[in-house]
Amino acid sequence: MSIKRYGKSSSALLNQKTSFFAENEKHLKNQRRIAEIYVKQPKRTNCKNCNKELGTVTDLVKDGVDYIVCDYCEHLNGIYEDTSDFCNAMYTNDSGEEYAANYQSADVDSYNYRTSSIYLPKANFLYTSLQSNKLKPNNLEYLDFGAGSGYFVAALKKAGLQNVNGTEVSEHQVNFGNAMIGENVLRTHNIEDTNKTIRESTAQVISMIGVLEHVQKPREVLEEIKKNDHIKYLYISVPTFSLSVYLEQLSPDVFHRQLHGGHTHLYTEKSLQHLSKEFGFEIMAEWWFGADAVDLFRHVAVTLEKTNASTKLQNKWKKDFIPIIDAVQIEIDKKHYSSEVHMLFKKI
Numbered sequence: 001m002s003i004k005r006y007g008k009s010s011s012a013l014l015n016q017k018t019s020f021f022a023e024n025e026k027h028l029k030n031q032r033r034i035a036e037i038y039v040k041q042p043k044r045t046n047c048k049n050c051n052k053e054l055g056t057v058t059d060l061v062k063d064g065v066d067y068i069v070c071d072y073c074e075h076l077n078g079i080y081e082d083t084s085d086f087c088n089a090m091y092t093n094d095s096g097e098e099y100a101a102n103y104q105s106a107d108v109d110s111y112n113y114r115t116s117s118i119y120l121p122k123a124n125f126l127y128t129s130l131q132s133n134k135l136k137p138n139n140l141e142y143l144d145f146g147a148g149s150g151y152f153v154a155a156l157k158k159a160g161l162q163n164v165n166g167t168e169v170s171e172h173q174v175n176f177g178n179a180m181i182g183e184n185v186l187r188t189h190n191i192e193d194t195n196k197t198i199r200e201s202t203a204q205v206i207s208m209i210g211v212l213e214h215v216q217k218p219r220e221v222l223e224e225i226k227k228n229d230h231i232k233y234l235y236i237s238v239p240t241f242s243l244s245v246y247l248e249q250l251s252p253d254v255f256h257r258q259l260h261g262g263h264t265h266l267y268t269e270k271s272l273q274h275l276s277k278e279f280g281f282e283i284m285a286e287w288w289f290g291a292d293a294v295d296l297f298r299h300v301a302v303t304l305e306k307t308n309a310s311t312k313l314q315n316k317w318k319k320d321f322i323p324i325i326d327a328v329q330i331e332i333d334k335k336h337y338s339s340e341v342h343m344l345f346k347k348i
């Protein structure tokens with residue numbers, strides 16, 4: 001029987017994402033810049049998840065981008081391809097800036113705090129889910145694909161696992177992460193070698209935390225995982241078509257965290273079930289938690305500020321809503337309607 005978990009305290013999220021509140025205009029500008037590049041790409045004719053032909057009726061429009069829900073697997077698709085040009089424009093500019101910002105502010109203490117508050121719970125969930133399946137997590141080898149600055153690798157090590165490595169395209173992040181962790185557990189791979197990196201891995205557990213939605217050809221990656229006999233488990237975290245997507249339609253002038261930029265498509269419970277079945281997996285564990293209630297809080301807070309609400313009222317909103325954020329979110333999570341899901345798949 002598969003393990004199901006719901007909810008997660010939002011306090012770490014509120015602390016870590018203050019820039020989304022304080023620098024709304026900057027993020028909004030970037031979101032629109034990326035949308036302008038995205039609409040210039042060739043049309044996506046087939047669903048990014050199941051590869052069936054997309055219908056022709058637009059379900060949602062924002063920033064000039066049309067989105068279509070796949071009739072077959074319910075995956076939400078932007079109607080343009082994320083081409084290499086698009087990925088380059090996106091990751092070099094936006095993330096370059098963000099990485100630089102991370103680099104400046106981060107010291108070992110803040111790196112460790114981020115690891116413990118955000119990533120350790122994800123690592124622990126993987127650990128206990130493997131254990132519940134009568135496995136000894138320490139006997140397995142792990143590869144974190146798209147490891148970024150190595151936070152998840154650091155968290156797996158903190159959870160007590162030893163045979164852990166990460167691979168990442170950005171050399172800058174690899175150097176930074178290795179320096180923070182204090183050993184060379186991260187290495188670089190060329191973006192063109194995405195499939196090869198998976199093909200040649202000897203790990204039994206592949207993790208992709210916030211990565212699958214960004215790879216250009218997720219179906220090819222899943223195919224490589226399926227074909228590599230070393231790999232037995234796949235652990236992913238992906239963004240979903242959740243309440244936040246609707247909130248974003250309400251506030252066009254507030255930065256959209258969920259459906260924008262590199263998120264040109266979003267998973268749903270049904271599209272994940274389809275993925276699992278098509279590529280020969282079984283869902284071993286799932287953990288639904290989201291930032292929908294934090295988004296709701298932020299959309300109102302930013303709007304109050306933009307509409308010159310008094311400081312007294314702005315403070316009242318914070319005082320009234322922050323204490324109920326987790327309670328609001330948990331009901332969303334329990335319906336599998338949250339903005340993020342962690343899933344552990346087992347090959348069958």
Ligand SMILES: [Zn+2]
Pocket residue numbers: 047048049050051052070071072073074075
């Ligand atoms: Zn589909």
